[in-house]
Amino acid sequence: MRTVDIIGRKRDGHELTPEEIAYFVQGVTDGTIPDYQASAFLMAVCVRGMTTAETVALTRAMLASGATLGAPRDSSGSGGYLIDKHSTGGVGDKTSLILAPLGAAMGMRVPMLAGRALGHTGGTLDKLECIPGFRTDLSEHEALAQLRDVRAFITGTTAEIAPADRKLYALRDVTATVESIPLITASILSKKLAENVQGLVLDVKAGSGAFMKDTESARMLARSLVDTARAMGVTTVALITDMDQPLGRTVGNALETKECITAMRGKMAPDLEELTITLAAWMLNINDTLAEDRTLTRFNEFARKAYWHEVMEYFEKGDALKAFIQMVDAQGGDVEAVMNPSRIPVAANVEAVAAPATGYIKRVRAAEIGAAARMIGAGRLKADDRIDHAAGVILNRKVGDKVEAGEPVALMHHNAHPAAAEAMELIRSAIEVSERTPVKRPIIYDVIL
Amino acid sequence: MRTVDIIGRKRDGHELTPEEIAYFVQGVTDGTIPDYQASAFLMAVCVRGMTTAETVALTRAMLASGATLGAPRDSSGSGGYLIDKHSTGGVGDKTSLILAPLGAAMGMRVPMLAGRALGHTGGTLDKLECIPGFRTDLSEHEALAQLRDVRAFITGTTAEIAPADRKLYALRDVTATVESIPLITASILSKKLAENVQGLVLDVKAGSGAFMKDTESARMLARSLVDTARAMGVTTVALITDMDQPLGRTVGNALETKECITAMRGKMAPDLEELTITLAAWMLNINDTLAEDRTLTRFNEFARKAYWHEVMEYFEKGDALKAFIQMVDAQGGDVEAVMNPSRIPVAANVEAVAAPATGYIKRVRAAEIGAAARMIGAGRLKADDRIDHAAGVILNRKVGDKVEAGEPVALMHHNAHPAAAEAMELIRSAIEVSERTPVKRPIIYDVIL
Numbered sequence: 001m002r003t004v005d006i007i008g009r010k011r012d013g014h015e016l017t018p019e020e021i022a023y024f025v026q027g028v029t030d031g032t033i034p035d036y037q038a039s040a041f042l043m044a045v046c047v048r049g050m051t052t053a054e055t056v057a058l059t060r061a062m063l064a065s066g067a068t069l070g071a072p073r074d075s076s077g078s079g080g081y082l083i084d085k086h087s088t089g090g091v092g093d094k095t096s097l098i099l100a101p102l103g104a105a106m107g108m109r110v111p112m113l114a115g116r117a118l119g120h121t122g123g124t125l126d127k128l129e130c131i132p133g134f135r136t137d138l139s140e141h142e143a144l145a146q147l148r149d150v151r152a153f154i155t156g157t158t159a160e161i162a163p164a165d166r167k168l169y170a171l172r173d174v175t176a177t178v179e180s181i182p183l184i185t186a187s188i189l190s191k192k193l194a195e196n197v198q199g200l201v202l203d204v205k206a207g208s209g210a211f212m213k214d215t216e217s218a219r220m221l222a223r224s225l226v227d228t229a230r231a232m233g234v235t236t237v238a239l240i241t242d243m244d245q246p247l248g249r250t251v252g253n254a255l256e257t258k259e260c261i262t263a264m265r266g267k268m269a270p271d272l273e274e275l276t277i278t279l280a281a282w283m284l285n286i287n288d289t290l291a292e293d294r295t296l297t298r299f300n301e302f303a304r305k306a307y308w309h310e311v312m313e314y315f316e317k318g319d320a321l322k323a324f325i326q327m328v329d330a331q332g333g334d335v336e337a338v339m340n341p342s343r344i345p346v347a348a349n350v351e352a353v354a355a356p357a358t359g360y361i362k363r364v365r366a367a368e369i370g371a372a373a374r375m376i377g378a379g380r381l382k383a384d385d386r387i388d389h390a391a392g393v394i395l396n397r398k399v400g401d402k403v404e405a406g407e408p409v410a411l412m413h414h415n416a417h418p419a420a421a422e423a424m425e426l427i428r429s430a431i432e433v434s435e436r437t438p439v440k441r442p443i444i445y446d447v448i449l
Numbered sequence: 450m451r452t453v454d455i456i457g458r459k460r461d462g463h464e465l466t467p468e469e470i471a472y473f474v475q476g477v478t479d480g481t482i483p484d485y486q487a488s489a490f491l492m493a494v495c496v497r498g499m500t501t502a503e504t505v506a507l508t509r510a511m512l513a514s515g516a517t518l519g520a521p522r523d524s525s526g527s528g529g530y531l532i533d534k535h536s537t538g539g540v541g542d543k544t545s546l547i548l549a550p551l552g553a554a555m556g557m558r559v560p561m562l563a564g565r566a567l568g569h570t571g572g573t574l575d576k577l578e579c580i581p582g583f584r585t586d587l588s589e590h591e592a593l594a595q596l597r598d599v600r601a602f603i604t605g606t607t608a609e610i611a612p613a614d615r616k617l618y619a620l621r622d623v624t625a626t627v628e629s630i631p632l633i634t635a636s637i638l639s640k641k642l643a644e645n646v647q648g649l650v651l652d653v654k655a656g657s658g659a660f661m662k663d664t665e666s667a668r669m670l671a672r673s674l675v676d677t678a679r680a681m682g683v684t685t686v687a688l689i690t691d692m693d694q695p696l697g698r699t700v701g702n703a704l705e706t707k708e709c710i711t712a713m714r715g716k717m718a719p720d721l722e723e724l725t726i727t728l729a730a731w732m733l734n735i736n737d738t739l740a741e742d743r744t745l746t747r748f749n750e751f752a753r754k755a756y757w758h759e760v761m762e763y764f765e766k767g768d769a770l771k772a773f774i775q776m777v778d779a780q781g782g783d784v785e786a787v788m789n790p791s792r793i794p795v796a797a798n799v800e801a802v803a804a805p806a807t808g809y810i811k812r813v814r815a816a817e818i819g820a821a822a823r824m825i826g827a828g829r830l831k832a833d834d835r836i837d838h839a840a841g842v843i844l845n846r847k848v849g850d851k852v853e854a855g856e857p858v859a860l861m862h863h864n865a866h867p868a869a870a871e872a873m874e875l876i877r878s879a880i881e882v883s884e885r886t887p888v889k890r891p892i893i894y895d896v897i898l
Contacts, residue, residue: 004623004624007492007625008628011492011496011625011626034484035485036488036620037624039485039486039488039489039492040488040625040626042489043489043492043493043496044492044496044625047492047496174453174486175456175489176453176454176456176489176493177460179457
């Protein structure tokens, strides 16, 4: 097999064999295929696409390029099915912090490996690190012990997981080959399936604050993710969800962590509540599907209400918060900070954005709010940028809410950041007020099975 | 301007601006754009294509990446228009050796810079180097002096000519991005236009022994070459010519050189004669077009006969051979070897391929004959492979010729090469005999203006 022939076949739009794809991924991983051949291949895939069979082969090869988590898949006596949730990311997206412990409380095991991507705000790991002492660098041994004892962990992906993805991602970023459904699919799933999960709930976000700007492209990615994960033996669903306005009331690491702690006490912004509970309901549905050894199907309105009720009880009885505290404790975090969130970093400066008029909030543009948060230190542009955990934005009002002219609709938290004025301007421009009640968008657009 | 944005725009099929293309070529040349970005760009061009405006910009930028020949373009008192011929290459393709001196004899100046490509046999430079002492490394000063005194030279492209092409070509070869009409166009023309020519006759070959396997793709390349060269101010024609059987009677460096010397004495195989004279007629037509400052047009049957007659006279009067001797002499070659070709290398072994049956030659597959010649040392697979000048194949019979069973239809010349038996088998398999007279293919398929 010659690399140049494989590239040439993809250039001409042919379907590659699993052997050809494995040869390519192996060569990228061990360095025998140089970057310039890898990038030509990536561009050919970007323009020509891949079939589901090819995407499966690519995912499988990237997964096989590294280690997988040794948690036993069988549920009998092992403490629950291995089920995870993954989101393609958005502004104020914080459901992982709630769903990992909630999953544990609901009787499944949630082995959540998270990356530290660039973006508007830090990722899940940065949010958890706002809790003093919280460790995100568990060894495999520690992670497996915690999965057994506490049923959930959230820790960083290690260098041993999917090294092919790390190499390819670095190359894609500088060769304009990020925007490719099969490449995104293989990148996400090669890391998620390294968790050895049996079930997977995918939150594919669409809107100005998401990677996929419209529901159509989000739907295509969701279709590819579901088909590929299912072909690899994982019971999978993808929800297409709104990312046109930020999720919940906060954007920024410490602010979001505190919002999650409040949420686990049962108090949530309506959009965060609807999304979190729907995702949790799907985790339960997958759990039941695995237990009954059947095919995953949509649930009807009756089942929806039953799942909703069941999930709400875990909040109301305090089980979700209890599981979170157990997880924080197991990962070396300060449990007191969860009980008393004043121990979580707070910014020195708070500035308010006043409503420009009386009326209804028409839009809160996620992209701009995210960009403003990043400007004042909440996120990274480069991998080695330092994050200010306390920096961020609180949204007192969201789309559809009534406002009086002059009332504070948003608060910006920062530590005397030099870009504060510019960021304030951006937040101001992101919020639109209209005289009439706007048409409310749903939070869940579609379910892809 | 960011490289990744330029790559992304081409990935999405947009037309790039001349500034974007110049930025890319400049970056490749000075090394600020790494190979992995260059190869992603090349693959995007390969799949998405380029408009004529983009191809012109690419050619212009690649030409501008290096030096151009300082010969004055104006013909008044400078000894004739600067006109060259270029072929996309094929098996037994040897017309350059004849057309450069013929052009000089016809009153134009032919500044022929040639490369040393990989292939079935060596290139024009390897053929000329069969003449003892012949130098193919003229300095620009020497080349210009010779152009003034002898009106023709054939020498190697220097490192100063189109360095961007050298870098990009090396990358294309290993990233499956060779087969792209705009990239081939820019590669050829960036080197040819560095000769500062005013007229250009392109011989675009189609068939099993050519890069373009069918006339349709050859026609597309010809169209692109003509449109681009014309947009850059060069009066250009392209002929689509046959490369299904080897051209003339010989394949191999020394054998071809001797065939050319015989040709310049007026004795040519019919296909070599028709092609050489047609190409020369177009050089004359371009010369007249430049002199009369008009647009190049097809010539009618009357003009065709007049040109044919004129060209034949240069052979019959011995002017072509005289110009060749002057060129050889000026480039340090042994003039005696031209008069007495026994001084040109001869192989130790000659083996004959016997006709398998009585009938007519139906096919002589150029690809196989070329591959056989390369196997016994006539060509290169890698840039540093050594060439055996004497190795090659003589075709006693060509398509349409009558043969008796057992008569020698081809002779293989080699120096006790270990691959000789395998090469003989390949030559044998390349020659087909049928009972009936085959339909003869034309040598000239089309003329693209």
